[in-house]
Amino acid sequence: MKKNSMTMIDNRTGKSYEYSILEATRGPSVVDVRSFFKDTGMFTYDPGFTSTAACDSEMTFIDGGKGELRYYGIEIEELATNHSYLDVCFLLSTGRFPTQEESINYDLEIRHRSFIHSGLKNLIESFPNSAHPMAILASAVSALSSFYFEHLELKSEEDYMEMKRRIIAKMPTLAAFSYRHSLGIPLICPDIERSFTENFLYMMRAYPGGKMHIGVDGEEKISSVEIEALDTIFTLHADHEQNASTTTVRGVASTGAHPYVAISAGISALWGRAHGGANESVIAQLEMIGDVKNVPAFIKRAKDPEDDFRLMGFGHRVYKNFDPRARVLKKLQDKLSDALELDSELIMIAREIEKIALSDPYFIERNLYPNIDFYSGTILYALGIPKSMFTVIFVIGRTVGWINQWVEFKKDESSKIARPRQRYLGK
Numbered sequence: 001m002k003k004n005s006m007t008m009i010d011n012r013t014g015k016s017y018e019y020s021i022l023e024a025t026r027g028p029s030v031v032d033v034r035s036f037f038k039d040t041g042m043f044t045y046d047p048g049f050t051s052t053a054a055c056d057s058e059m060t061f062i063d064g065g066k067g068e069l070r071y072y073g074i075e076i077e078e079l080a081t082n083h084s085y086l087d088v089c090f091l092l093s094t095g096r097f098p099t100q101e102e103s104i105n106y107d108l109e110i111r112h113r114s115f116i117h118s119g120l121k122n123l124i125e126s127f128p129n130s131a132h133p134m135a136i137l138a139s140a141v142s143a144l145s146s147f148y149f150e151h152l153e154l155k156s157e158e159d160y161m162e163m164k165r166r167i168i169a170k171m172p173t174l175a176a177f178s179y180r181h182s183l184g185i186p187l188i189c190p191d192i193e194r195s196f197t198e199n200f201l202y203m204m205r206a207y208p209g210g211k212m213h214i215g216v217d218g219e220e221k222i223s224s225v226e227i228e229a230l231d232t233i234f235t236l237h238a239d240h241e242q243n244a245s246t247t248t249v250r251g252v253a254s255t256g257a258h259p260y261v262a263i264s265a266g267i268s269a270l271w272g273r274a275h276g277g278a279n280e281s282v283i284a285q286l287e288m289i290g291d292v293k294n295v296p297a298f299i300k301r302a303k304d305p306e307d308d309f310r311l312m313g314f315g316h317r318v319y320k321n322f323d324p325r326a327r328v329l330k331k332l333q334d335k336l337s338d339a340l341e342l343d344s345e346l347i348m349i350a351r352e353i354e355k356i357a358l359s360d361p362y363f364i365e366r367n368l369y370p371n372i373d374f375y376s377g378t379i380l381y382a383l384g385i386p387k388s389m390f391t392v393i394f395v396i397g398r399t400v401g402w403i404n405q406w407v408e409f410k411k412d413e414s415s416k417i418a419r420p421r422q423r424y425l426g427k
């Protein structure tokens, strides 16, 4: 019997089976059950993958018990506080921080690739104005694969980098176009003079023709406070291990489909309110609660096992402690409270929910802490960003994670097509 192994005994027959334990550099080891079906004629059963590691990865590490998140070993607090989102994109794309020169060049390359083909613009304009920006975005990203079909065959490291830069650079443009189209207002092209995050705000807010709102002081209505806050939000969303949308991206990657089609599938998976759609649902729920005095009644509903009402922005499959991303955003919210109007009724309701839930035994016993969506929802609201764009903003931040997880899958020689089995209960 190997020392690094686990023995399983089938108590029906007394037969024993030995499986290797593979160590991880951080976090739980894994039991290698790849030969389980061949050995036993049975499947392992794990709906929702609560005990399943589906791949090896070097990118992102989460310790849900401690409330820790790292990209390439670096803590999220450090990344969000001391590095720009584009430097984090470079880190997730290469495994290291850029030199100063690389950082400047990467920024320029991203700016140059932010424009999109006019055919895609026509496609976006063909959607009904009532379409949700997420629906338009998922379709536009899928269509992007037809404009860059060559990315299906990636040969050199430079091919991979180019494919990644393109999707990262074009996502804010497609996102802003999707939003403007849903309002029925003319689309604004990227301004090459503006940085990644500023450009996104510009494309959302500029008047037709590209003029920015001018206040009485003659200042442009995009403040450095807003750019910094949104940049931090992008960094906090950049990657999150094997969550539902990333697992979707890897699943599509496993069939050999185009990388941008896989990202489009990831966008669709993210949209649901149990995942990225929660940030939009947080504000919708706060609006529904309507008044601080109504909070206790809704907390009561959230605790009632007969009621399927859940507090949006609370709980997480992996974090059984404060979500470290939420910790960063809570601090950011406090920092922004002077610069932005954070004392609106909705924010007051959010603060009351947070206060009650953090001291209520129901939430404490189940480790239900506020998650990233609880705070990003309220910060984006305070930034004046419409709630239909909240999950779209999650997409912009997460694109770098998805595409690098796609690449990691492609380069892993042990990768196979994703093909789980089932326990059949039919006739």
Ligand code: CMC
Pocket (backbone or CB within 6 Å): 240, 243, 273, 274, 275, 276, 278, 302, 303, 309, 310, 311, 312, 313, 314, 315, 316, 317, 318, 366, 368, 371, 372, 373
């Ligand atoms: N409000 C009230 N009760 C809750 C909540 C909530 N938000 N979340 C979980 N519970 C209860 C649940 O009813 C269950 O109670 P019991 O043990 O008595 O049956 C217990 O907590 C465990 O819940 P679960 O559904 O088994 O947990 P899960 O790991 O399958 O689900 C979750 C995780 C995030 C889907 C869930 O907590 C949820 O629906 N939260 C609200 C939506 C949300 O904020 N989603 C964003 C997640 S963070 C962003 C991201 O990474 O996508």
